[in-house]
Amino acid sequence: MRRTREVMILWAVALGLLAAACGGDGGEAVASGDQAVPTMSVRGVVIQVNESPGDEGVESIVVKVGDEEATFLLGEAVDQRWDSAHLRGHMLLETAIGIRYIREDGTLIAVDLTE
Numbered sequence: 772m773r774r775t776r777e778v779m780i781l782w783a784v785a786l787g788l789l790a791a792a793c794g795g796d797g798g799e800a801v802a803s804g805d806q807a808v809p810t811m812s813v814r815g816v817v818i819q820v821n822e823s824p825g826d827e828g829v830e831s832i833v834v835k836v837g838d839e840e841a842t843f844l845l846g847e848a849v850d851q852r853w854d855s856a857h858l859r860g861h862m863l864l865e866t867a868i869g870i871r872y873i874r875e876d877g878t879l880i881a882v883d884l885t886e
Contacts, residue, residue, distance in 0.1 A: 813870050814870070815835055816865050816866070816867050818862060820862060846873075849883065850883075
């Protein structure tokens with residue numbers, strides 16, 4: 772479990788650096804619990820769509836950003852039009868999407884997706 776947490780932290784740091792290099796911004800914030808958490812932005816190609824058990828929609832996506840891959844949980848704020856079919860369409864056509872996300876306890880949580 773500790774090894775998994777260390778890997779997630781390293782991914783988060785690498786993705787943060789990549790987002791900064793790609794023009795990601797930390798200027799906006801999203802409320803998370805009692806405090807505002809700065810958001811970051813990145814563009815990448817969806818390479819995997821993971822659905823929630825029990826047909827509750829998409830749980831997470833794996834996105835290729837440059838030479839790296841990152842997993843994003845889809846937060847409740849993500850527009851419902853980003854369903855499994857829509858995301859798989861982007862995956863099949865290899866069209867990049869924009870992801871605005873927060874980092875919470877080493878987990879990347881998408882708060883908004885854009886074409």
